[in-house]
Amino acid sequence: MSPEDFRRRCAAWFASSGCPAGSAPSRSRQPGEYVAAGRAHQRALADAGLVGITWPVEYGGLGLGPEYRQVFDEEAAGFETFSALFTIGIGMCGPVLLALGSEEQRRRLLPPLLRADEIWCQLFSEPGAGSDLAALSTSAVRDGEGWRLRGQKVWTTYAHHSDRGLLLARTDPDRPKHRGITMFVVDMAAPGVTTRPLRQATGDAEFNEVFLDDVAVGPDDVVGAVDDGWRAATLMLANERVALADSxxxxxxxxxxxxxxxxxxxxxxxxxxxxxxxxxxxxxxxxxxxxxxxxxxxxxxxxxxxxxxxxxxxxxxxxxxxxxxxxxxxxxxxxxxxxxxxxxxxxxxxxxxxxxxxxxxxTEQIQRTVLGERVLGLPREPATDRDVPFRELRRSP
Incomplete structure (x- = not known):
């Protein structure tokens, strides 16, 4: 199929789909209505063979080149595509699983993610670890072959509507803070997961605090290598910046x-x-x-x-x-x-x-630091705690 044929296919679908005009979510919708409409929209796209355009076919994608994704975006411009609901799952979690997930994880998790049978969230920030994400204290303690998660996350977008999430937890407090972290897949309906929406100044409640009380995860829920979660986190944050800059x-x-x-x-x-x-x-x-x-x-x-x-x-x-x-x-x-x-x-x-x-x-301050150090080549901010074991760091109670 040529890009021109694909363009006609996309244009015909949007013309007949009844998608509302505009790229921003309608404020007249209740949150539950927006999520339901987003799921229905994504499933309709999947049934039409228009999701995961550049993802491999074996994981639910189309296996096409990047020029086809550009064609789709051009035809979708001006329509509501529910990007706010799917940016984290499809734009951030999916690419991390494609890059670092096991073959079993990719085959099990990616197709339902693309179809919106499962909505995903990102469980990174904590009350004491926001801009300094590596200071996170949520722990993952060995329990047989699996792990037990204990801690709290915050500012988790759409956690109360999510089915799964990618979570960072500390698996080795005796290593420096960037080196003892592991990424896990978490079932948001698992026993011990409590989600509480946070009311924002606008009156909306898109963000959440999430409490993890002895939540069991298995060895198959580890993404990448144990204690190598900072690499996975860096990859996800890079995808987040790209997603927010691209759309x-x-x-x-x-x-x-x-x-x-x-x-x-x-x-x-x-x-x-x-x-x-x-x-x-x-x-x-x-x-x-x-x-x-x-x-x-x-x-x-x-x-x-x-x-x-x-x-x-x-x-x-x-x-x-x-x-x-x-x-x-x-x-x-x-x-x-x-x-x-x-x-x-x-x-x-x-x-x-x-x-x-x-x-x-x-934040803007973080973005300016990233640009200064990694684009302009300015000296890095001094960090006296980079090589200190996490359990020896002085932290606020």
């Missing part, structure tokens, strides 16, 4: 909506507003063009590496820039609106939502 999660406040707001408020000819719109438009084009560059790198088999941090950093700043412009135009209406007005709360929601995009996937 940035946008704010619900779009530039087009802000332009329409300016027209309604009679400020379309205001030179200050016009300058703000022009600046935001330039920034938006830069983010879009850089995302295309990252996508091209990935699709031809090149790893963009730390360059992906540029796109992630720029997308977060753009969201805050557009939200601030909306508040400048709307004035008091941005924080006190007529309940009868459709989307009257959009501007307040966007202002509260935008900062999260500069935190998700690594």
């Amino acid at each position: 940035p999660i946008g704010s619900p406040v779009t530039l087009a909506a802000v332009v329409e707001l300016a027209r309604r408020h009679g400020r379309a000819d205001d030179p200050i507003v016009r300058r703000g719109v022009a600046d935001a438009y330039v920034a938006e084009q830069q983010v879009d063009l850089f995302a295309r560059r990252i996508a091209r790198e990935v699709r031809v088999g090149r790893d963009p590496g730390s360059l992906a941090s540029i796109g992630k950093l720029a997308a977060g700043r753009l969201a805050k820039q557009i939200a601030a412009l909306a508040h400048e135009i709307a004035g008091p209406d941005a924080v006190a609106w007529d309940p009868a007005e459709p989307d009257g709360d959009l501007w307040a929601y966007g202002e509260l939502y935008a900062p999260s995009l500069s935190i998700a996937g690594g």
Whole structure:
């Protein structure tokens, strides 16, 4: 099948699928409705043979080249593809399993992941290990041939809707903090797993804290080698940066909506507003063009590496820039609106939502450090604890 034939196939599917227009989740949907709609959408794509385009056929993919993925993305542009729901599973967990998982894990776990029969989450951050992820203290203690997990994770996106997750736990506290970590596959319905949604400033509850109380995992749940989980974590974080740079999660406040707001408020000819719109438009084009560059790198088999941090950093700043412009135009209406007005709360929601995009996937400070050290070649930040056994480190109680 040629790329042209594949394009016609994709275009025909989207034309007849009834997919809603727009790339951002509708705020009118309840979370459960969004997840159900996302599962149905992904299964329909799978039935049409349009998932896992570059993944091997034996794991549920199509085994096609990167140019076919580009064709699909071009045809999917402008439609809601539920990327927020599947970025972690398909964009991050799947590539790690493809690279480091055993043959048995790939055959067992990847096909249901692609079909959305199982939604996946990432169990990395902890109350005492966020930006310094290697400081994690969730433990995995040997129990016969398997392990017992004990600890707490936090900021776990969609954990309350997830079936499985990839988790980092400390398996050897006598080794330095980067070298005694192992990655596990965790069944989110296993005894001892407790998930509690966290209410955000917007009123949403996408994030969660997850408690692990003596959760049993088997030897077949280890991803990669025991005590070599930092390599798996680095691979996943690199895929996260690429996913966010390739397809940035946008704010619900779009530039087009802000332009329409300016027209309604009679400020379309205001030179200050016009300058703000022009600046935001330039920034938006830069983010879009850089995302295309990252996508091209990935699709031809090149790893963009730390360059992906540029796109992630720029997308977060753009969201805050557009939200601030909306508040400048709307004035008091941005924080006190007529309940009868459709989307009257959009501007307040966007202002509260935008900062999260500069935190998700690594804070702006972390991204700048990555770029400074790995792209510009600046000296590394001093680390006095790199070779100290984890159990000897001084940590907050």
